[in-house]
Amino acid sequence: MDISFEFFPPNSSEAEKKLWSSIKLLEPLNPKFVSVTYGAGGSTRERTHDCVSKILKETSLIPAAHLTCVSATKDQTEEIIEDYKYAGVKHIVALRGDMPDMKKFKPHPEGYKSSIDLITRLKKDNFDITVSAYPEKHPDAESLDSDIDFLKRKIDAGASSAITQFCFEIDYLLNFRDKLKKANINIPIIPGIIPTTNFNGIKKMANKCGASIPISLEKAYEGLENDLEERKKISEEIAIDFSMNLKENGFEFLHFYTLNQSELALSVCKKLNIGYL
16 A cells, blocks of 8 residues: 655744654655645745755655745746746645635735646656545535536646645545446545644634544544543554555555644554555
8 A cells, every 4th residue: 555644834943853763764665755744825835845855955855845826926937937946846835825815815916826727837848747636526516516527627737746734534435436437537646644743723623624533533532631641552453454445445545634742643654554565
């Protein structure tokens, strides 16, 4: 089974130490790639670029740099693309992105209007392009079917794979996969998994991105606010069970949202015996 990991760029010297400790801990698992996020409104532009460049220079990992079209002109985006080309980046995770205030998306008057426009531009330089996919539909989409139609347009523009928003119920992923087959979408769809001890934080994230939280998950973490070790145990068990279920249902590639905390992801991969040479 193939794996990949997602990190976000650090915003302090302490966070930077934590990030590189996480990267070094997961590097021996030999992931297919590691992605580095790009903050709302492009707020982490330089930090994302520096992080990706350092991964290229100082590790054996293959980085995939996130790029959005929020709050940027085409010229500014072009500068970023050229910087990545110069650094040797070949893989981009192309996203529309979220507004800095997290309100309804508004394209920059001099920028790319959507992720499709951004993908079309990136394809001209033959980047390997990964996009996002939403088993429970994007919050802005009218329906799951319309969201799948949009995914198909991203593929037609040049996307070669898609990472899903995290979810906690495999039925959503199985239903999503069935719908993609009917739509003749055949690119790799990589389920996103988010092992974390911060359940309250995950609930907030889920609310923003339209992911549902099962009642069983709520009950599993109930009363454990002050018991970190038990939360670690439960988080690991949930991630392992979900990963095994995905594998048994034919998914051969998993993407772990690490939140720059690698211990849980490492433990899950070890116990599943995945990711090693």
